[in-house]
Amino acid sequence: xxxxxxxxxxxxxxxxxxxxxxxxxxARVCHDGNEGYRLAREHEWDAVVxxxxxPGRDGLSILKQLRDKKISVPVILLTARGELDERxxxxxxxxxxxxxxxxxxxxxVARLHAITRRANPxxxxxxxxxxxxxxxxxxxxxxxxxxxxxxAREFTLLEYLARSPGRVYTRTQILEHVWHYDxxxxxxxxxxxxxxxxxxxxxxxxCIETVRGVGYRxxxx
Amino acid sequence: MGRRWGFRVxxxxxxxxxxxxxxxxxxxxxxxxxxxxxxxxxDRELADVASHLVIxxxxxxxxxxxxxxxxxxxGEELHGLATALEDDGxxxxxxxxxxxxxxxxxDLPRSAKPVPAGHGGxxxxxxxxxxxxxxxxxxxxxxxYATTERNARRWRLAALRQGGRTLHLALDLRGQQAVLDHIxxxxxxxxxxxxxxxxxxxWFLAGRALRPVRRxxxxxxEITAADLDRRLxxxxxxxxxxxxxxxxxxxxxxxxxxxxxxxxxxxxASHELKTxxxxxxxxxxxxxxxxxxxxxxxxxxxxQLEEIQRLKRLVRQLLLLSHADSGSLRPGHEAVDLSALxxxxxxxxxxxxxxxxxxxxxxxxxxxxxxGVLLRQVLLNLTSNSVRHNEPGGWVRCRLARSGDRAxxxxxxxxxxxxxxxxxxxxxxxxxxxxxxxxxxxxLGLSLALEIxxxxxxxxxxxDSTDEGTEFRLVLPG
Numbered sequence: 097x098x099x100x101x102x103x104x105x106x107x108x109x110x111x112x113x114x115x116x117x118x119x120x121x122x123a124r125v126c127h128d129g130n131e132g133y134r135l136a137r138e139h140e141w142d143a144v145v146x147x148x149x150x151p152g153r154d155g156l157s158i159l160k161q162l163r164d165k166k167i168s169v170p171v172i173l174l175t176a177r178g179e180l181d182e183r184x185x186x187x188x189x190x191x192x193x194x195x196x197x198x199x200x201x202x203x204x205v206a207r208l209h210a211i212t213r214r215a216n217p218x219x220x221x222x223x224x225x226x227x228x229x230x231x232x233x234x235x236x237x238x239x240x241x242x243x244x245x246x247x248a249r250e251f252t253l254l255e256y257l258a259r260s261p262g263r264v265y266t267r268t269q270i271l272e273h274v275w276h277y278d279x280x281x282x283x284x285x286x287x288x289x290x291x292x293x294x295x296x297x298x299x300x301x302x303c304i305e306t307v308r309g310v311g312y313r314x315x316x317x
Numbered sequence: 318m319g320r321r322w323g324f325r326v327x328x329x330x331x332x333x334x335x336x337x338x339x340x341x342x343x344x345x346x347x348x349x350x351x352x353x354x355x356x357x358x359x360d361r362e363l364a365d366v367a368s369h370l371v372i373x374x375x376x377x378x379x380x381x382x383x384x385x386x387x388x389x390x391x392g393e394e395l396h397g398l399a400t401a402l403e404d405d406g407x408x409x410x411x412x413x414x415x416x417x418x419x420x421x422x423x424d425l426p427r428s429a430k431p432v433p434a435g436h437g438g439x440x441x442x443x444x445x446x447x448x449x450x451x452x453x454x455x456x457x458x459x460x461x462y463a464t465t466e467r468n469a470r471r472w473r474l475a476a477l478r479q480g481g482r483t484l485h486l487a488l489d490l491r492g493q494q495a496v497l498d499h500i501x502x503x504x505x506x507x508x509x510x511x512x513x514x515x516x517x518x519x520w521f522l523a524g525r526a527l528r529p530v531r532r533x534x535x536x537x538x539e540i541t542a543a544d545l546d547r548r549l550x551x552x553x554x555x556x557x558x559x560x561x562x563x564x565x566x567x568x569x570x571x572x573x574x575x576x577x578x579x580x581x582x583x584x585x586a587s588h589e590l591k592t593x594x595x596x597x598x599x600x601x602x603x604x605x606x607x608x609x610x611x612x613x614x615x616x617x618x619x620x621q622l623e624e625i626q627r628l629k630r631l632v633r634q635l636l637l638l639s640h641a642d643s644g645s646l647r648p649g650h651e652a653v654d655l656s657a658l659x660x661x662x663x664x665x666x667x668x669x670x671x672x673x674x675x676x677x678x679x680x681x682x683x684x685x686x687x688x689g690v691l692l693r694q695v696l697l698n699l700t701s702n703s704v705r706h707n708e709p710g711g712w713v714r715c716r717l718a719r720s721g722d723r724a725x726x727x728x729x730x731x732x733x734x735x736x737x738x739x740x741x742x743x744x745x746x747x748x749x750x751x752x753x754x755x756x757x758x759x760x761l762g763l764s765l766a767l768e769i770x771x772x773x774x775x776x777x778x779x780x781d782s783t784d785e786g787t788e789f790r791l792v793l794p795g
Contacts, residue, residue, distance in 0.1 A: 105592055111599035118606070149588060176591040184649040198595035198629055200602055247664060264610055266619045268626045269602070275665075276690065279697070281626040288668045309616035310605070 097142040097212060099123045102132030102158070103174065104150050112145070115201030119260060121208065129153030136162055136169065142212050143170040145204065148186070156189060163190040170211040174199070200269050206259055225261045226317050227300050230254065239300050246296065249274055253289055257304065257314040266311035286312075325523040332519030337512050344504040351500055355493050356473070360462055363475040363486050366398065368458045370484060371477070378402070378482040383411045397489040405481040417487065419467045425485050426463035426476045460486070529558035533565060541644065545573035576643050583639035590632050598625045634761040637691075638746065641768035648688035648772055655683045655692065655724055655793070656717060662696045663715050670704050674712040683717055683724050685793045687773045692793075695769050695777070696726070698762040699789055703730035706787070714786075722795045727780070729788035740779055766791075 099121045103109040109125045116123035126132045129152035136144050136158065144162075148155035159171055173186040176197040183194050192211045195204060213221065213232065223230040229238040235251050237244040246254065252274045257265060267286045271279050279285060290312055294301040303315050322330075374381025383400050399416040401409045408422045460475040471490040476483050536549050548569060551562040605618040640646040659679055667675050685692070703713045711731035718725050735743060742748045744767045749760040763777075770777040775793035782788075 105596070107596040108592070108599060111596075111603045114603055115599070176588045176595070196633075197591045198598045198625070201599055202602065248661065249664065263606065264615065266605065266622050268619075268622045272626070275697075276693065279701070280630065281623045283669070283701075285665060285669055292668070307611045307615070310611065310619040313610075 097121050097208075098140065099143050099145060099208065100132070100135055100139070100141045101125045101145045102127075102129070102136070102150060102155065103145070103147040104128065105147070108147075112201055112204065115205065116208075119201075119205040121205075127151075129155070129158060133158045133161060137165065137167060141169050142215070143172065143192075143208050145172050145174060145208075146191075147174045149176065156185060159186065159189050159191055170215050172204070172207055172211065200272060202260075202263075202265065202269055203273055206256060206273060209259065223255070223258045225258045225314055226303050228254075228258065228303065228314075230258050239297060244296050246293075250289060250293055250296070253286075254293060257312065261314045262316040264307050264311050264313045270311065325520060325527060328523035328526075329516050329519035332522075333512055333516040336515040337508070340508045340511050344508055348497075348501055348504055352497055355497060359473050359488060359490075359493065360475070363462070363473065363488060364458055364460055366400075366486055367460050367475060367477045367484060370400070371458060371479075378477070378479040378484050381484065383413055397492075399487040399489075401485040401487070403483040403485060405483075409485075417467065417470070417472070420465075420472065420474075420487060424465055424467070425483075426461045426474055427478070427483075460484075464490070529554050529562070533558075533562065537565070540569065545569060545576055579639060579643040580645050583636050583643060583645070586639070587636050590636075594625065594629055594632065598622065598629070601625065631761075634765050637765055638761065638768060641765075641772060646768060646772040648691055648769075650686040651689065652684045653687050653689045653692050655685050655726070656681050658689065658693050659696055659715065659717050659726065662693070662700045665697075666700050666704055666713055666715075669701075670707070672710055673704065673707060674710075676712060676714040679715065679717040680719055683719055683795070685724050685773070685795050687793065691769045692773070695766040695791060698766045699726070699728040699791065702762070702789075703728050703787075706730065707732040712786075719795065723775075724793045724795050726791040726793070727788060728791075729780075729786050731786050734784055735779070735782040735787055740782065743779060744777075 097120075099116055101109060101112050101116070101123055103112065103125065104127045106127065109127060113123045113125045124135070126135055129150035131152070132146070132150065133153055146155040146158060150158075155173060159173070162169065162171070170192045171190070173183075173191045173194040174197060175183060175186065175194055183196075186194055192214070193207050195207060221231065221233045223232060227239050231237070232255065237246055237251065237254060253270060256270065256273050268281055270286045271281065271283070274289075275285070290304060290306075294304055297303065305313050305315055307313060370381055370383075371378065381402065383402060397415065399420075400413045401416050401420075402411040403422055403425070404410045409416075458477055460477040463474045463476075465472050465474060471494060473488045473490050475486040475488075477486075478484075533549065536547070540547050548566045549562045551559040551566070554562055601618050601621050605615055605622065608615040608618060637646065656679055660677075663675065663677055663679070666673065700713070700715070703715075707713065707730050713731075714727075714729045716725075716727040716729075718727075739748075744764050745760075746764045747760045748764075767777045770791055770793065773793055775791065777789065777791045780788040780790045
């Protein structure tokens with residue numbers, strides 16, 4: 097999937113590109129607003145990641161012009177300042193989602209998956225990881241032929257781990273994705289939910305691995 | 318008086334009192350003067366009558382016979398004039414018909430005037446010149462006067478003594494008193510009317526004088542952080558108020574500037590703080606994925622991510638507070654499903670503290686207009702506080718109800734009560750209850766929750782904190 101990243105801060109652009117490439121996206125980075133607008137308009141993209149504060153032309157006006165020209169490519173806004181107003185304005189202008197800086201690349205990946213799935217409903221609506229079959233649309237999980245009864249939080253957590261099997265997710269990342277970083281990082285709520293998930297997985301509990309002192313990951317096989 | 322009465326009432330009252338004092342003084346003086354004038358005139362007329370009677374008696378009282386003396390020419394004012402003659406030692410020897418019975422010789426004034434020396438025998442007043450020269454007018458007499466009251470009638474008495482004989486004149490003062498009473502009534506009525514007019518005038522003038530102040534007050538009330546660029550128009554105001562308005566406008570300008578700086582600061586600080594944090598977090602995240610799984614390096618990086626998370630949280634809270642301070646914390650109006658949000662949050666209480674008894678009573682489908690992210694933060698703050706400040710085997714009670722057009726959230730928990738001295742301060746920034754068991758957070762949560770509630774047009778309050786439990790209530794307009 098081709099993603100355009102318009103972000104003037106070179107270091108941010110660099111790790112975003114690296115993270116997206118690792119997650120299997122084909123990311124192209126550009127550091128200037130005018131250039132970003134030109135690229136967004138002239139090429140086909142599966143999604144555009146737009147920083148709001150940009151030299152040349154700011155993210156919101158790029159978004160507005162794209163929508164004015166009936167270009168409906170999914171857009172995720174990156175906002176740093178004035179969280180509230182920009183978020184509301186961005187969504188009003190037709191952004192599909194927003195991420196507040198500082199954000200985890202892993203979170204950006206999850207959001208990109210979500211909005212590209214919304215754009216193409218038949219694509220990747222089923223995740224199969226080892227014994228798990230996760231239906232992203234119906235938000236249901238099957239282990240073998242058994243259906244798991246999961247709460248909303250438990251499902252979000254399992255789905256997040258299943259995005260990149262084998263990848264280590266720290267407690268902080270999980271906390272931010274599932275609980276939206278309102279929690280203090282010293283809380284043990286992530287461990288509590290992992291324990292619950294494991295209980296529900298019964299014999300397959302080992303598919304969630306603990307990486308001691310770091311976090312959790314889902315086994316690839 | 319002071320605050321209870323208000324400037325306007327005070328001004329009206331003061332103007333009334335002052336004009337009242339002046340009016341009463343003037344009117345009293347006028348009335349006293351009128352009375353004096355009337356009495357004076359009466360006395361002169363009495364003296365006139367006396368001198369004419371002396372003329373009628375051929376220059377002395379000795380030759381006077383009242384019955385023969387015509388009194389018709391005395392005029393209407395002297396209508397009711399009674400006359401009597403008294404001889405030393407013999408009492409009243411002659412009385413006119415209308416002489417009041419209750420006036421006896423002992424009531425009448427005695428002439429105390431010594432007869433001037435050189436007028437023969439000390440008893441005789443010489444009128445011979447006048448008697449021989451009728452063109453010189455009536456002889457000069459100086460009677461002694463007195464006022465007496467008998468059976469509710471006032472009499473002005475005049476006594477003229479000559480050679481062992483005294484002429485008594487008594488004039489009924491009724492008519493004169495009636496005139497004076499009438500004048501008194503008119504004056505009293507005038508004073509009352511004038512006082513009323515003065516009070517009304519004072520009230521009106523004070524109102525007029527205060528109009529610019531009222532305008533200023535209204536304008537100041539209307540000006541909020543959102544429209545600090547408003548100014549008052551000093552045109553048309555009096556000099557004193559024009560100056561006040563200018564000063565007020567100057568103050569607004571300084572306020573606007575400093576608010577502008579605060580807003581700019583929070584915007585700039587957002588960017589300046591968040592950009593390095595974003596880079597730091599992104600690179601640590603990338604390094605963590607690249608490091609050998611479960612290794613020492615990965616552990617260190619994970620711990621760093623946790624600290625970055627702490628910083629992020631602090632920065633976010635501070636920025637939101639600075640938004641709140643500058644009046645730019647303006648949540649949107651998306652319909653937030655408070656029921657769903659609260660249910661999720663409550664689920665976390667059970668997960669975090671399985672030993673707590675969690676009692677839920679959440680009305681379904683309660684939505685409020687606002688910002689879901691911010692409202693979730695308020696709910697999370699309340700529930701996580703209820704867990705953190707609880708006791709082993711304690712309870713948490715969460716309620717959500719609709720009350721009229723408002724949503725009411727209540728979170729109560731067992732645990733040590735908040736000391737009464739701390740209750741005022743728990744919403745203060747960086748305040749933490751002394752026995753806080755865990756060093757979690759920096760004490761911004763509740764103050765931020767309060768700001769968020771207020772930004773939504775609602776309120777957050779500590780309802781009660783006893784040994785039974787502590788209850789917080791969040792009210793949001795629906």
